Amino acid sequence: MDNTLIIGKLYQQFSNDILNVDVSSDMLSVTIAHPVIHEVIRFLKENPELDFGFLTTLCGIHYPDRGLPLGVVYHLHNLRENVRVRIKTFVPLTDPSLPTITDLFSAANWMERETYDFYGIIFQGHPDLTRILNVEYLDFFPLRKEYPLEDPTREDKDDRYFGR
Amino acid sequence: MGKVPPIYNIAAPPDGYEAPGLFATTLDKVIGLARKNSIWPLPFATSCCGIEFMATMGAHYDLGRFGSERLSFSPRQADLLMVMGTIAKKMAPVVQQVYEQMAEPRWVLAVGACASSGGIFDTYSVLQGIDRIVPVDVYVPGCPPRPEQIIDGFMKIQAQVGKETLRRRYSQEYRDLLTKYGILK
Numbered sequence: 001m002d003n004t005l006i007i008g009k010l011y012q013q014f015s016n017d018i019l020n021v022d023v024s025s026d027m028l029s030v031t032i033a034h035p036v037i038h039e040v041i042r043f044l045k046e047n048p049e050l051d052f053g054f055l056t057t058l059c060g061i062h063y064p065d066r067g068l069p070l071g072v073v074y075h076l077h078n079l080r081e082n083v084r085v086r087i088k089t090f091v092p093l094t095d096p097s098l099p100t101i102t103d104l105f106s107a108a109n110w111m112e113r114e115t116y117d118f119y120g121i122i123f124q125g126h127p128d129l130t131r132i133l134n135v136e137y138l139d140f141f142p143l144r145k146e147y148p149l150e151d152p153t154r155e156d157k158d159d160r161y162f163g164r
Numbered sequence: 165m166g167k168v169p170p171i172y173n174i175a176a177p178p179d180g181y182e183a184p185g186l187f188a189t190t191l192d193k194v195i196g197l198a199r200k201n202s203i204w205p206l207p208f209a210t211s212c213c214g215i216e217f218m219a220t221m222g223a224h225y226d227l228g229r230f231g232s233e234r235l236s237f238s239p240r241q242a243d244l245l246m247v248m249g250t251i252a253k254k255m256a257p258v259v260q261q262v263y264e265q266m267a268e269p270r271w272v273l274a275v276g277a278c279a280s281s282g283g284i285f286d287t288y289s290v291l292q293g294i295d296r297i298v299p300v301d302v303y304v305p306g307c308p309p310r311p312e313q314i315i316d317g318f319m320k321i322q323a324q325v326g327k328e329t330l331r332r333r334y335s336q337e338y339r340d341l342l343t344k345y346g347i348l349k
Contacts, residue, residue, distance in 0.1 A: 133254075134289060135253050135289075138288075142288045142289070147288070148288075149287055149288060150286045150287060150288075151282065151286055151287060151288055151290065151292050153292060154281075154282060154286055154292045
């Protein structure tokens with residue numbers, strides 16, 4: 001199975017919703033419009049020829065300068081033919097919600113919680129969308145670029161002592 | 165047969181008045197002497213400083229020479245909380261609870277840069293020093309500190325323990341300190 005087959009199959013079904021296709025790091029990347037992301041992943045999993053039956057990983061990403069700044073990247077793997085594909089989708093900051101894919105891949109459960117924890121992306125239909133790694137009382141999403149990574153309460157770190 | 169040298173140490177007596185069949189000193193000093201030479205540490209090791217502590221406890225450095233070979237893995241019987249390693253903010257209530265479970269008198273040794281100040285982990289998820297949640301008696305610098313440094317910190321704790329008056333834990337200052345940390349309501 002090569003990339004042209006995957007793209008061809010996707011174009012047959014979702015020609016209007018494919019926003020970008022490229023190959024980076026030897027891996028096919030397809031950017032999909034967010035309303036159909038669930039259908040696309042279901043199609044990639046359930047189509048007998050594509051057969052992407054394994055969710056390698058899922059993570060959030062934030063490009064503050066883009067029109068749709070918040071994104072989710074899904075890595076799918078066809079274990080029979082050892083082919084991988086990367087699916088990206090982007091949502092607006094005002095309504096960062098996506099359908100959950102826990103109904104397709106149980107492994108997505110904790111990954112979606114992590115993505116919610118760090119980026120604040122709401123996965124509609126997730127069975128338990130709560131923080132998983134950070135403290136419960138955290139009132140922001142720390143990997144969004146508008147928040148500083150450094151602890152704001154630290155007093156001993158005076159820039160003068162570090163030559164900055 | 166020659167005389168075999170003793171394989172144990174005898175702690176030096178405190179200052180006092182000596183006469184034949186008589187030795188007089190203060191109760192504080194006697195209790196301080198007993199306490200400082202039998203400190204039971206509770207190791208709270210979360211990262212590389214914990215590995216250095218294992219070397220400190222091992223035969224080569226042998227913390228047992230200071231009367232501390234008996235580690236207390238229950239906070240109820242421990243005298244000294246040794247926090248070694250990065251404490252994430254999610255871990256902070258656990259450290260505080262362990263401290264609360266220790267019986268008085270209790271001491272705290274912050275081992276390494278992370279426990280003392282957050283170290284290189286100046287980030288939203290890491291507690292910037294355990295002195296934000298529990299009172300600390302001695303800080304050991306280093307990233308991680310060598311066993312000699314941990315022993316040095318431990319000996320500074322011993323010095324404090326030996327000098328502490330029996331009234332200190334009942335004083336208003338000490339109550340205020342614990343209240344400041346939210347440990348005493």
